[in-house]
Amino acid sequence: MKFITFDSSTKALSVALAEGEQPTDFTIKASTTTLGKRQHGQTLAPAVENILKQADWKMNEIDAIIVGNGPGSYTGLRIGVTFAKVWANATKLPLYSVSSLALMAGAASEGTDFVLPIMDARRQTAYTALYQYDNQAVLQAVEHDQHIKFEEFLAKIKKHINPNCELTLIGTDIDEFVEMASRQLPTTKLTVIDDWNAYPHTVHAFGKVPWTQIEEPTLLAPNYAHATLAEQEWAEKSDSDTLNPDELIDFK
Numbered sequence: 001m002k003f004i005t006f007d008s009s010t011k012a013l014s015v016a017l018a019e020g021e022q023p024t025d026f027t028i029k030a031s032t033t034t035l036g037k038r039q040h041g042q043t044l045a046p047a048v049e050n051i052l053k054q055a056d057w058k059m060n061e062i063d064a065i066i067v068g069n070g071p072g073s074y075t076g077l078r079i080g081v082t083f084a085k086v087w088a089n090a091t092k093l094p095l096y097s098v099s100s101l102a103l104m105a106g107a108a109s110e111g112t113d114f115v116l117p118i119m120d121a122r123r124q125t126a127y128t129a130l131y132q133y134d135n136q137a138v139l140q141a142v143e144h145d146q147h148i149k150f151e152e153f154l155a156k157i158k159k160h161i162n163p164n165c166e167l168t169l170i171g172t173d174i175d176e177f178v179e180m181a182s183r184q185l186p187t188t189k190l191t192v193i194d195d196w197n198a199y200p201h202t203v204h205a206f207g208k209v210p211w212t213q214i215e216e217p218t219l220l221a222p223n224y225a226h227a228t229l230a231e232q233e234w235a236e237k238s239d240s241d242t243l244n245p246d247e248l249i250d251f252k
Helices: 040-055 074-091 100-105 150-157 175-184 229-237
Strands: 002-007 012-022 025-035 064-068 095-098 114-120 125-133 139-149 166-170 189-193 212-214
Touching: 002 040, 002 074, 012 040, 025 040, 040 074, 064 074, 074 095, 095 100, 100 114, 100 125, 100 139, 114 150, 114 175, 125 150, 139 150, 150 175, 166 175, 175 189
Parallel strands: 002 064, 064 095, 114 166, 166 189
Antiparallel strands: 002 012, 012 025, 095 212, 114 125, 125 139
């Protein structure tokens, strides 16, 4: 089977193609992650077209779609999920969702005890979760994706973390959160991934991250986890990062 996956939850736009039959046995055929100004409404369709050309695949050869479902940027998620829903509904293809935080967590080594992805949500809050690799090297949520004051989240996860374990923190511009973790978990070995690898890379959807099948694609909604009033107002007023139906690629 041929799969396409994309994530637009952050300023990074990530797209990947893979072929395989089992969740733990896939061959990556092409992948790309690019940084922009979150104008994914203008860049997602061209990115999909370009990556299909790289793999020499046709649109009608795709067997299933996997979309990063958040949490993250309000508008970015809306664009990615809408694109996936339109495509799946038009072609009757199976549609799956994956956690964008789990895609970030996939950058961590399988040898680490716990993985803590962090998206800064301002005012010392974060979109975050706690993950752990199972015995098949697939990430499973110990604490599910949520929006929370980070100090409160650290207090919550102490019940899972023993003093001598290793915790990998993943995210961009997370120095403040790393300092909080150092104070609250003084005996825990902290590893930090805060470079290019900290973005949600869709290659991690194959073999590292569990999928959720969406039985009715038109009902899929982004997992915003939290949307402030300011975010909602900004999204409503924004006209520079919207999905223009005229820019959709031909799904036939």
